[in-house]
Amino acid sequence: MSKSIPSPRNLLxxxxxxxAAFVAGLRRxxxxxxxxxxxxxxxxxxxxxxxxxTLQALAMTLFVYAGSAQMAVLxxxxxxxxVWIALLTATIVNLRFVIFSATLWPYFGHLSLxxxxxxxxxxxxxxxxxxxxHQDSAAEPLSPGMRWFYLGxxxxxxxxxxxxxxxxxxxxxxxxxxxxxxxxxxxALIVMTAPMFxxxxxxxxxxxxxxxxxxAAALPLKLGLVLAVIAGVAVAMATDLVTExxxxxxx
Amino acid sequence: xxxxxxxxxxxxxxxxxxxxxRNVFLVLGHRVTLPERVQHAxxxxxxxxxxxxxxxxxxxxxGTFVVDLVNPKLAAxxxxxxxxxxxxxxxxxxxxxxxxxxxxxxx
Numbered sequence: 001m002s003k004s005i006p007s008p009r010n011l012l013x014x015x016x017x018x019x020a021a022f023v024a025g026l027r028r029x030x031x032x033x034x035x036x037x038x039x040x041x042x043x044x045x046x047x048x049x050x051x052x053x054t055l056q057a058l059a060m061t062l063f064v065y066a067g068s069a070q071m072a073v074l075x076x077x078x079x080x081x082x083v084w085i086a087l088l089t090a091t092i093v094n095l096r097f098v099i100f101s102a103t104l105w106p107y108f109g110h111l112s113l114x115x116x117x118x119x120x121x122x123x124x125x126x127x128x129x130x131x132x133x134h135q136d137s138a139a140e141p142l143s144p145g146m147r148w149f150y151l152g153x154x155x156x157x158x159x160x161x162x163x164x165x166x167x168x169x170x171x172x173x174x175x176x177x178x179x180x181x182x183x184x185x186x187x188a189l190i191v192m193t194a195p196m197f198x199x200x201x202x203x204x205x206x207x208x209x210x211x212x213x214x215x216a217a218a219l220p221l222k223l224g225l226v227l228a229v230i231a232g233v234a235v236a237m238a239t240d241l242v243t244e245x246x247x248x249x250x251x
Numbered sequence: 252x253x254x255x256x257x258x259x260x261x262x263x264x265x266x267x268x269x270x271x272x273r274n275v276f277l278v279l280g281h282r283v284t285l286p287e288r289v290q291h292a293x294x295x296x297x298x299x300x301x302x303x304x305x306x307x308x309x310x311x312x313x314g315t316f317v318v319d320l321v322n323p324k325l326a327a328x329x330x331x332x333x334x335x336x337x338x339x340x341x342x343x344x345x346x347x348x349x350x351x352x353x354x355x356x357x358x
Contacts, residue, residue, distance in 0.1 A: 034341055038345060056255075059262050063262060069269060083260050087265065091272065100297065102293055105276045109281065117277070120277040123273045180353070183327070183349065184349055186308050187344075187345045187348040189304060210310075213306045218316040225303050229296060233296050237291075
């Protein structure tokens with residue numbers, strides 16, 4: 001990939017840069033596609049097992065595209081809870097996306113509103129995590145191909161999630177409950193998370209987040225999850241302060 | 252079980268909630284200035300969120316809020332991480348974890 005920033009005169013020369021960044025994004029997302037597929041498959045099966053019709057499950061996966069919010073709402077649907085409780089729970093599970101959107105702002109804040117909305121639509125955990133980790137370690141983070149790199153990761157994740165989730169919806173009848181397939185989704189999440197345990201702030205933050213999530217699990221509406229993320233980020237920030245001399249030197 | 256109408260309303264609501272939460276800062280970011288240090292720390296948010304999603308599944312007895320440090324899920328997860336570290340192969344690690352989970356449940 002060319003490192004020179006193209007002048008306005010030869011805007012066309014941007015195209016190869018964009019394509020290269022997009023392909024680099026697709027590649028960067030590849031190692032996580034199988035864990036994402038397992039998680040998507042399990043979500044698809046879970047929706048049907050809860051009692052959603054095929055059409056409802058397809059609509060949920062295609063429109064909502066938020067695995068943990070979907071999984072959080074399924075028991076409430078099964079229990080016949082009021083719709084507003086289901087939506088409030090999903091909102092709280094999704095509050096981490098508010099934090100993610102703040103994470104993405106420095107990179108994409110200068111783009112047009114339509115582009116920001118497009119990029120925001122794809123801001124699932126994996127996409128944001130891979131993108132931020134890459135920008136953190138890249139020599140020249142704010143390159144012109146940056147959003148294409150992000151889109152590469154985003155498209156790889158979206159296609160994988162949707163196809164595996166649809167497969168799960170269609171094949172749900174074939175999966176006996178006693179296989180404990182839901183646990184495969186947790187293992188998939190673990191495999192996706194493990195590589196992020198790098199550097200003292202990340203490790204300290206993750207330990208804090210995990211501890212708070214467990215201790216606060218009894219809170220209603222999944223509030224423990226938001227508290228955990230806030231605590232984790234705060235502890236990571238404090239650890240950053242303590243290891244100040246390493247600031248500016250990623251990882 | 253919710254009625255069909257309630258389920259469709261929930262799906263529509265979830266769609267809206269997800270789009271709004273993913274875009275709050277991307278749309279309104281210019282009105283808010285986060286301190287440099289907070290912006291830097293937000294890089295750790297995705298990892299923290301994933302751990303916060305996983306930890307209760309592994310450390311709590313299902314359906315309760317009781318911490319349980321000796322259970323098949325936690326043991327199988329440790330096996331998965333060990334195999335991931337040794338082989339760097341995600342699928343192998345997940346398959347091994349599921350095998351360990353199944354064996355430990357049968358024991």
